[in-house]
Amino acid sequence: MYKIGLVYNEPQKITAAEKKLDPRSYRQPAIIADYIEEAFVTRGHQITRIPASLxxxxxxxxxxxxxxxxxVCTGINSKQEQANIFALLELVDIPFVGSGLSTQATALNKANASAALAAAGVPISEFQTFFSAEDSLHSNMDFPMFVKPLHEGSxxxxxVDSLVENDRDLRQQIKYVIKNFKQPALVEGYLPGREFSVAxxxxxxxxxxxITELEVPEEYGTKIQTVDIKxxxxxxxxxxxxxxxxxAEDIAxxxxxxxxxxxxxxxARIDVRLDKNGKPNIIExxxxxxxxxxxxxxPLMAEVGGYSMSDLVETLITEAIEAWEQKKAA
Ligand SMILES: Nc1ncnc2c1ncn2[C@@H]1O[C@H](COP(=O)(O)OP(=O)(O)O)[C@@H](O)[C@H]1O
Ligand SMILES: [Mg+2]
Incomplete structure (x- = not known):
């Protein structure tokens, strides 16, 4: 039996406009906390719920x-900056489930994550960050391209306009991202192939x-997982x-x-898409x-892999404690 601290968010007060942009994810940490608690309790563990606050x-x-x-908390006071929570957890001398501050912060910025992957030789598309729609396009970038906010999710x-075929549409979409999401735009080479989610x-x-294949139903007329379809x-x-x-081996x-x-x-959950040669590339x-x-x-992939929710959370804490003890012993 372990004593487990469950850090989570109470459902946050958000504006109608925020809810429209992100209809579901704002209340997920509270829902997930209930499921996680239930899964741990069936294993006889003792849970202390700790609502996140300053x-x-x-x-x-x-x-x-x-x-x-x-x-399971992704940020405090509507700041969706999950790395901050892990920064605090790293200061406390207790093992925790999940990647540390440096990994969380890198992953939150898609260009930084792509740079780390490129440096390690992991297959990804060419990419470039645009701070303004007037920035000049690097010579290694080829159409079609894909434009997205530098640090969003969901x-x-x-x-459908994220996929751009020419310079005019590229600039227009960069402007859309910078204006509406108040952040730079990440432009990548478009990956035309099948899409997979890897746990x-x-x-x-x-x-x-x-591995899960993700397929947009044909009636949508696109292969992109747009915000509306999601x-x-x-x-x-x-x-x-x-x-x-x-x-499957290549993707794994x-x-x-x-x-x-x-x-x-x-x-971690990793988004993968096949490039024009059918080779898996990392999206994020x-x-x-x-x-x-x-x-x-x-949890779907865990279940198909033979892990119930309680098997999954049990494995996660066991791995976290083991890794912690090894680090301490080193
Ligand atoms: N380089 C790309 N080429 C083709 N499709 C892409 C590319 N990047 C993203 N997508 C499409 O957009 C979706 C969302 O992109 P992603 O970077 O995973 O954002 P999010 O963090 O919001 O999930 C992907 O699931 C995929 O369908
Ligand atoms: Mg994604």
Whole structure:
């Protein structure tokens, strides 16, 4: 039996405009906390719920004798900056589930994550950050391209117009992103192939759970997971993906390379798409994947891989404690 600190958000007050932009994810940490607590309780663990606030550090220290911390909070006061929470957790001498500050902060900025992957030789598209729509295009960038906000999730800012075929549309879409999302635009080479979601589990010997293929239903007339299609929960998930053993291995290897390159711990969900030659490329790494059963991709892949929700959370804390003890012993 472990004493587990469960850090989570109470549902946050948000404006109607924010809710429209991000219809679901704002209340996920509160829903997920209930599921996680239930999963731990069936295993006989003792849960201390710690709602995130600016007193988080004191609240964790005041909770008596925690063995491990499980965090599902993505930010405080509507600041969706999950790296801040992990920064606090790193200051406390208690193991926690998930990647540390440096990995979280890198993954939150898609250009920084891509730079780390490129430096490690992990296959990704060419990419360039645009701070203004007038920046000159690097000579290695070729059309078609894909334009997205530099640091968003849940497909925010992703529409059918994200795919651009010419300079005029490219500049227009960069302007759209900068103006509406108040951040630079990331422009990437467009990956035209099939899309997969890959769940990685473990720290010392991470493994890939059964891969999911994500398919946008044909009636939408696009292969892009736009914000609207995602919000409608319309994307078809095929798990395990119906692909050759060779492709499955190639996707798993690529995802594990990315996991290692970003020095992830315990878990991550990795978006992969095939390039024009059918080779898997990394789109992005989610270092705090959603864990809502029945809705999120990660628990689906865990279930197909033989992990119930309680098996999954048990494995996550075991891995976190083991990695922590090894680090201490080193
Ligand atoms: N370089 C790309 N080429 C083709 N499609 C892309 C590319 N980047 C993103 N997409 C599409 O846009 C979706 C959302 O992009 P992603 O970077 O994963 O953003 P989010 O963090 O919002 O999930 C992807 O699931 C994919 O369908
Ligand atoms: Mg994604």
């Amino acid at each position: 007193n988080l550090l004191q609240d964790i220290l005041a909770a008596d004798g925690l063995d491990v911390i499980f965090n 497909a925010l800012g992703i529409t 990685v589990l473990g720290t010392k010997n991470p493994k890939v759970l059964p 919000a409608e929960n319309a994307i078809k998930r095929i798990c395990p993906a119906e692909i050759s053993e060779e492709l 290897d690529t995802a594990l390379q990315a996991y290692t390159a970003l020095q992830c711990s315990e878990l 790494i989610n270092t705090m994947p959603a864990l809502e059963p029945g809705y999120a991709h990660y």
